Amino acid sequence: MTRAAATTLPWTAAWAIARRDLNRRFRGLRLLLVCLFLGVGALAAIGSLTGAIQSELTGRGKEILGGDLEIGLWQRAPTVQELMVMNGYGIVSGGQRMQATASAGDMAAPIELKAVDGNWPMFGTFTLKDGTRAGAPPAGKAWLAQGAAERLGIGPGDSFQLGTLTLEVGGIIGEEPDRLSEGFALGPTVIVAMDVPERAGLVAPGAMYQGKYRIAFDRDYDAEAVSKKIEELFPSAGFEFRTSDRASPGADRFVSRMGEFLVLVGLAALVIAGIGIGGGVSSYLQARRTSIATLKILGATSRDIARIYALQLGAAALAGALAGLVAGVALTPLLSWALGSLLPVRTGLVIDPAALARAAGFGLLVALIFAAPPLDKARRFPAMALMRERVSPLARQWRGLLLPVGGGLVAIAALALVGTPQPSLSAMFMGGAAALLAVLALLGWAIRRAAERAPRPRNPLLRNALANLHRPGAQTGALVTALGFGLSAFVLLAGVQTSLDANIQRSVPQMAPDYFVLDIPRGRIDEFEALVRKESPKAEIRAVPTLRGKILAYGPKGHMIRVADLKEIPEGAWPLRGERGLTYSDSVPEGNSLTSGKWWPRDYAGEPLVSVDQELADALDLKIGDYLSVGLLGVERSARISSFRRIDWDSMGFNYVLVFSPNAIADAPHNLAATIDLPDGVPTGPLLRQMVRAFPSSSVIEVGQVLSEARAILGQVGAAILAAASVAVLAGLAVLLGAIAAARASRLYDNVILRVLGASRRQLLLLQLAEYGLLALVLAGVALVLGSALAWLVIAQLFEFDWLPGWPRILAVLGAGLALVLGFALGGSLPLLRARPAQVLREL
């Protein structure tokens, strides 16, 4: 057979025809536009924001860290040898961080004390509020954060008490270059000179403080290699290393976690948008059938048709993607504002060409994949259709789709996997989305088959409703996919929101103590208790010994795994990161329960023992009888694991991952920490002042304030998650409405004929209700399972919150979604029902 020998229409001529046929307002292509706009907009905003934050974090890494490398150590200063090694790599700036309490007159405030030496800051500039550039405060002076000055009711020139020392406020802190790397503070910062903590009696042996030594390299060293070298030289020192490319691990982790979520939201929006694009393009081309057939009569080949309509769709896709990019860029500052203090850096208007190109690339590829099947179908639409009013739908031919769909999928996978910082997550998501689409397609097929095989109802309307689900050209497949995704998005959002709300509620423990007091000297605990009881006789006091140490090795004796040798910290083994609080006890701590093994007897004097948190034991695959060693004040100590415990982390008390037998660590210099529970209604001010006066070297943390800060942060995280997830829901909504509109258009003919045959409007409405009701009910079940599963993934797996869904609210939201579907389906047909059949018949 002779194949098309004639040349295909040149692109310019195809564009001339396409442009003419393309309504300037993109009528019929608006669903494609909206879907691409939402999908690309979401990805552009997300990509720009996370990109800007990450580049800011890495670009300003040295400034944020305050050096090329930071070495942290607990409860001690570095030894001369350690310092000598550090000095070998460049200039060293030392400092200390600790909780303390400052007081002025009757006022007292828990503060975060930051002692710095003359070399601070080595990178960036420190300025006071009045604009003065400064370094470490001169003798007898301190720089106070605004919050500290306010709590103490003092200003520059006034004096205040810190431990046993009286200091003068030298100025109020303005810009602190290394603020971000200091992490979460339990009080406002007070900066003092390096010798102040010791002179104020705050660093007596056993006191809880962290030394921070930062090195500004004098040569182009590799910070990772230097850390490794120092670690090898001092394996028991318990050093914590941080390099400038990971200056702010907390912020980094949050940004990457949030980034992961946002990438998922963007991809979800795109998949949903893809479904909308498929539906939108399909109904657009369906409406263009006559034009396509006419063009074919006029001599257009199927390739010409493909070119003309590909150009139209491409133009609409480009317009949608461009609008999405503009919106994405405009949205970035808004997103940054919404996330507020959660973000480590402020970002204004960001234009990140790479992120924008990726977003547009994703959008256009998704458009290609989802628009190719209907376009291929339209291409093959026969010219004869003009002479026969209704033709049966064309069978799908997969061969022609292999290149656009297959190629598009490969390109999108490559783009998602190569460019993202979380390729495995993206891969998992895309696999999941593909599986989901397959499940929904299968469900659509099953519903069609079931409707086909079901016995024919006697009621003509019901019969028609059932027939509408399986007749040739039925939109069941598209409706199932769109409704399935749309309703799932509703459930997802409700699940996420109710869980977040419940988590925020739960973050306020019912039994939280009023104060944590750190660094109570061991010998003065009775005196401390007496002081508290004098102020409030019914106060509950719980004191535990507290030390800090780093887990250095674990496993069976002789085959212990050194933490330093691990390439990656095992999943769930977070206590291996950095130093942890350690304690010892004669009895199982309150709120803990043994899960296996035995507790040591009182006054136990045998081999040193340790009891380990069950979750850590599971993460590291520890067995009773294995050994664990910790670095404590520069000395490595080992203990045999004698039991595992379940810890109730929700009780806001002292919860230690490792509890030792007293003979294992009690000889190390240490202090006690205590929680104080005051009866309701007891004013806390007087007790705070008394404690500061009697125990100047102890520091007090007000739990209420910390909790309200934590709650505020959690609330912000929640708002951000919801705001981002709304994008997916918006896309879902657009798709839902688009699918219903498309299905409705194909019903026009039937409805008119039924009207001609004498069906009343009420009967037609009932017909729609029966059809959509049937579909919506089945899909509501699917959406409930699917949406909850996704919400669980987001809440429990990604953000590691507790999965606490509020089912009544979720069901109510799902009900609202169903009502929306039915309302739109019915409401949309009203004008159709009002129309006079004769008039509509003429226009058909």
Next chain:
Amino acid sequence: MQILKGIDLTVEAGQTVALLGPSGSGKSSLMAVLSGLERAGGGSLSVAGQDFAAMDEDALAAARRGRIGIVLQAFHLLPTMTAQENVATPMELAGEGDAWPRAAAELEAVGLGHRLTHYPAQLSGGEQQRVAIARATASRPMLIFADEPTGNLDGATGKDIIELLFARRAETGATLVIITHDPSLAERCGRIVTLGDGRIVSDTAAQ
């Protein structure tokens, strides 16, 4: 389903042929096959020296370009294009460079010079069919097919359209094949072929 059975028909260049017959007799199917809109399931078909039976749909579309003009009962103008754009489109599809001014000239020739920028919805039925005739004849085709061109028009307008169609044919010297139920229209053609149940029942020269 076999619609056309044992059809043996030769139409000479420049002839005017009316296809008559009751509904379902195969008129539209015969026209679809002759104009290359549909492939014949069997047999042989040569149009303007080309073997239509051996061509696939795209080859047929290409073969129609510039050689075959089609006028349909329901006009089938492209609703999103103006009158001039509608007439220019087949010439553009055939890669003819001067499509635009020629389209204007053709519309002028069918009496619609003042309607160039109007959309089909802004034109009356008669005007729409005039545009369709201009579109079908603009590229001076060798063959013009018309499927009940007056079926959607009132008597007076229908008459005007037939006059126009025959005038255009006379100007171009093309072969004209008209499907019609109207015996008076058939009488204007040089030859009347009557179909019944997919076969040629009679093939006579007009009086």
